[in-house]
Amino acid sequence: MTTYFSKDHEWIAVEGDVATVGITKYAQEQLGDVVFVELPEAGKALSQGDEAAVVESVKAASEVYAPIDGEVVEANEVLAEEPAKVNEDPEGGAWFIKMKVANADQLSDLMDEAAYKAFVDTL
Amino acid sequence: MAEPDAPGDLQKTPLYDLHVELGARMVPFAGYEMPVQYPAGIMTEHLQTRDSAGLFDVSHMGQAKLVGPDHETTARALEALCPSNMVELKPGKQRYTVLLNADGGIVDDLMVTRPRDESLDGHLLLVVNASRKHVDYPLLEAGLPDGVRLEILDDRALIAVQGPKAVEAVAAHAPAAADLEFMSGDFMEFDGISCHISRAGYTGEDGVEMSVPAGAAEAIARALLADDxxxxxxxxxxxxLRLEAGLCLYGHDLDETTSPVEGAITFCMQKRRREEGGFPGAERIQAELKDGPGRVRVGFKLEGRAPAREGAEIQLPGGPVIGTATSGGFAPSVGAPIGMGYVPAEHAATGTKINLVVRGRELPAEIVDMPIVPNRYYRKPKA
Structure with missing residues (x-):
């Protein structure tokens, strides 16, 4: 499994042709207390940059964008009942969606963990 | 609300360095760099205030005073611009009011205190919204008669301490604070520093607002934060906190088009003023008092978990759009999303089922009484 990171603070863990997508620890810190997550339904086709989900913190709503093209195969239903999991375990159990990777070439535009850490340090 | 200034133009309050030291996330707000949250986070900070006490830097708000020859003259001068009874405001008492435009629209909402001290007869202390200083001060100056002047107090900070344990914590340094009644204030010493402390706030909790010399603000804040x-x-x-308490945020829930009757803040209009008029827009406001307003501010609670924010349309279920949310968000003490907005008076009854339209989805909600979380202001025990 290889994990990639986007400049929009998503992580994408790819195993075979399935990518699990969530938001990074840095993103959840910036959002603050998450109170609601709106997720897409399985079967929805997303293009890179499309709005994939919405995270609502106490203060504001923020969009989560599809980091690559692909069809949603599963949304993490746990987040509907326990949105605060996004704050507790953002890079583990609080994944948002699993997507079928449509264009593996797009992964090369993303960062690895070291590059993402360096990117966050510039913010 | 006024648009935030360019980042370089942002002002800092006397507590700026302390906020940074405490790890606050600073954001532009009404021309100031202000702490939106500390490391504990909004949810924890909210519940801390409801359970114990919270310290808020509200130094961005405008502090000013009206100075005239005697109370009656100064009070009458202010009454010409607002619909509240200022003449009969007793020494040491505080009142919430609004400045009005010629159409009866709200220019700003503000707190007015008549100093208790007889040597300050003819003074009225004002606290106005940060985003409206640039409108309020010229309006006041233009509206005051000869002999009554506006003094802007920009050498003072304002610290609010709110919550069930707030007054205990403040009284450890300023014992006289414990004797204040709700909506009253006085000059007193806090660890030897002269402050004006009033028993009021904007959270629905007991607590105080302390007008303190700018140079002493950090020492006072540190002394209070040293208290567990x-x-x-x-x-x-x-x-x-203010949303749960049903309190309006100017520029969102109130603006220059809203009257006090539409804004459901007619408690700021005492009997004599309602009857006599004599304030800007009296014709409209008195007609709304008599016949009811066309639209009115209501609170709502959503059934699901998704919040509806400012700007969300309000619909009757299956029907037309009837209004707009002016504030909205997750209410930590309720555990559900709530908000407020304006609807036609005929649809404003408590219990009315409505939908909030968020990202094209219709979220079911119900109109509820405000405050949504009951307020716990201090009431003097009956003797």
Whole structure:
């Protein structure tokens, strides 16, 4: 499994042709207390940059964008009942969606963990 | 609300360095760099205020005073611009009011205190919104008669301490604070520093607002934060607290088109003023008092978990759009999303089922009484 990171603070863990997508620890810190997550339904086709989900913190709503093209195969239903999991375990159990990777070439535009850490340090 | 200035133009309050030291996330707000939250986060800060006490820097708000020859003259001067009874405001008492435009629209909402001290007869202390200083001060100056002047107090900071343990914590340094009644204030010493402390706030909780010399603000804040009962609270939780308490945020829930009757704040209009008029827009406001307003501010609670924010349309289920949300968010003390907005008076009854339209989805909600979280202001025990 290889994990990639986007400049929009998503992580994408790819195993075979399935990518699990969530938001990074840095993103959840910036959002603050998450109170609601709106997720897409399985079967929805997303293009890179499309709005994939919405995270609502106490203060504001923020969009989560599809980091690559692909069809949603599963949304993490746990987040509907326990949105605060996004704050507790953002890079583990609080994944948002699993997507079928449509264009593996797009992964090369993303960062690895070291590059993402360096990117966050510039913010 | 006024648009935030360019980042370089942002002002800092006397507590700026302390906020940074405490790890606050600073954001532009009404021309100031203000703490939106500290590391504890909005949810924890909100509940801390409801359970114990929170310290808020509200130094961005405008502090000013009207100075005239005697109370009656100064009070009458202010009455010409607002619909409240200022003449009969007793020494040491405080009142919430609004400045009105010629159409009866609200220019700003503000707190007015008549100093208790007889040597300050003819003074009225004002606290106005940060975002409206640039409108309020010229309006006041233009509207005051000869002999009554506006003095802007920009050498003072304003610190709010709110919550069930707030007054205990403040009284450890300023014992006289414990004797204040709700909506009253007085000059007193806090660890030897002269302050004006009033028993009021904007969270629905008991607590005080302390007008302090700018140079002493940090020492006072540090003294209070050294108390285990008190934690620093940012603007994020201030917003969720006031929303639960049903209190309006100017520029969102009130603006120059809204009258006090539409805004459901007619408690700021005492009997004599309602009857006599004599304030800007009296014709409209008195007609709304008599016949009811066309639209009115209501509170709502959503059935699901998704919040509806400012700007969300309000619909009757299956029907037309009837209004717009003016504030909205997750209410930590309710555990559900709530908000407020304007609807036609005929649809404003408590219990009315409505939908909030969020990202094209219709979220079911119900109109509820405000405050949504009951307020716990201090009431003097009956003797």
């Amino acid at each position: 009962r008190v934690e620093p609270i940012g603007l994020g939780a201030r917003d969720s």
